[in-house]
Amino acid sequence: MTRRLTGFQPTGRLHLGNLIGAMRPLVAAQDRPSIAMIADLHAMTMEHDPQQLRANTLQVATVLLAAGVDPQRTAIIANSQVPEHTELHYLLECATGYGEAARMIQFKEKSAGHKGVRLSLLTYPVLMAADILLHDIDQVPVGDDQSQHLELARTIATRFNTRYGPTFTVPEGIRPENAARIMDLADPARKMSKSTPSAAGRIGLLDPPDVIRRTIARAVTDTVGVVRDDPEHQPGVTNLLGILRACSDREPEQLTSYGALKREVTDAVEAVLGPIRARYAELSEDPGHVRKILAEGKAWVQPRAAETVRRTRAALGLLD
Numbered sequence: 001m002t003r004r005l006t007g008f009q010p011t012g013r014l015h016l017g018n019l020i021g022a023m024r025p026l027v028a029a030q031d032r033p034s035i036a037m038i039a040d041l042h043a044m045t046m047e048h049d050p051q052q053l054r055a056n057t058l059q060v061a062t063v064l065l066a067a068g069v070d071p072q073r074t075a076i077i078a079n080s081q082v083p084e085h086t087e088l089h090y091l092l093e094c095a096t097g098y099g100e101a102a103r104m105i106q107f108k109e110k111s112a113g114h115k116g117v118r119l120s121l122l123t124y125p126v127l128m129a130a131d132i133l134l135h136d137i138d139q140v141p142v143g144d145d146q147s148q149h150l151e152l153a154r155t156i157a158t159r160f161n162t163r164y165g166p167t168f169t170v171p172e173g174i175r176p177e178n179a180a181r182i183m184d185l186a187d188p189a190r191k192m193s194k195s196t197p198s199a200a201g202r203i204g205l206l207d208p209p210d211v212i213r214r215t216i217a218r219a220v221t222d223t224v225g226v227v228r229d230d231p232e233h234q235p236g237v238t239n240l241l242g243i244l245r246a247c248s249d250r251e252p253e254q255l256t257s258y259g260a261l262k263r264e265v266t267d268a269v270e271a272v273l274g275p276i277r278a279r280y281a282e283l284s285e286d287p288g289h290v291r292k293i294l295a296e297g298k299a300w301v302q303p304r305a306a307e308t309v310r311r312t313r314a315a316l317g318l319l320d
């Protein structure tokens with residue numbers, strides 16, 4: 001059966017886009033083997049605060065559980081806790097060209113104009129390749145922002161197999177089913193993101209109801225005055241309709257004003273996030289439980305990971 005991996009960077013507060021675009025498809029596909037990976041190693045490719053990283057990593061694990069990821073069916077891991085990720089990362093660096101990494105768009109964007117760019121930002125896509133190839137993953141749900149990195153993972157795997165003998169499963173990128181792309185409410189031309197400095201356009205998964213209501217009330221619309229899908233001329237209204245559909249699982253009634261649309265969206269979002277918030281509060285009372293889930297995830301995936309590293313080392317001519 002196909003194996004899937006979905007990654008989450010513990011770089012900030014999770015938002016509605018993460019839920020609709022990644023967590024829900026993960027929960028919906030739990031009949032197949034899958035891994036939910038918290039990419040805490042990737043979160044260190046930019047300036048970071050150690051205490052914040054630790055808190056964020058636990059928070060992502062807790063939110064995954066609160067959103068319905070079942071640790072009996074989906075392994076939940078942090079990539080730093082399975083050291084085979086770092087070992088394979090180095091081995092793959094020895095099979096990747098400097099130019100291949102340096103021409104990645106995300107590297108160019110995140111490094112441009114910055115001082116003290118970390119070397120790990122350059123090698124980030126190689127670590128991502130290791131994350132995937134380590135677990136014999138065949139399907140990776142990816143958004144546009146990661147498709148170039150996935151292509152590099154495929155190139156590395158294919159070339160390695162040709163040069164050193166069959167070693168890796170070559171992964172395929174897929175669009176998750178029913179995973180709408182949620183845009184920023186304050187700037188609907190860009191996607192909702194953890195790393196956008198302003199929270200004005202972001203609906204946090206753990207935001208209290210009054211914050212959600214205010215964020216939606218302030219969402220950018222337009223002067224057309226008609227509630228309809230028109231991504232080109234009415235991106236804000238189209239995004240709100242997309243959120244409404246994703247959160248209510250039905251075609252919205254005919255709405256006559258932006259005020260009515262925003263009220264509907266607020267109710268639908270609260271109906272989805274309310275139970276997650278409550279479950280999160282319950283789980284937070286016992287952080288030991290969440291840590292235990294991560295330890296179990298590690299124990300579950302490690303035999304296969306160790307076998308992949310063993311194969312890779314042997315193919316490269318390293319002594320066992």
Ligand code: ATP
Nearest residue numbers: 008009017018021022143181182191192193194195
């Ligand atoms: P960052 O800004 O740090 O990259 P992010 O918001 O893009 O944060 P990631 O951790 O990179 O979040 O992505 C986690 C998952 O959520 C990925 O599968 C990604 O495709 C999905 N995702 C992220 N943003 C959105 C969005 N706005 N709409 C739908 N899916 C999204």
Ligand code: MG
Nearest residue numbers: 009145193194
């Ligand atoms: Mg991202």
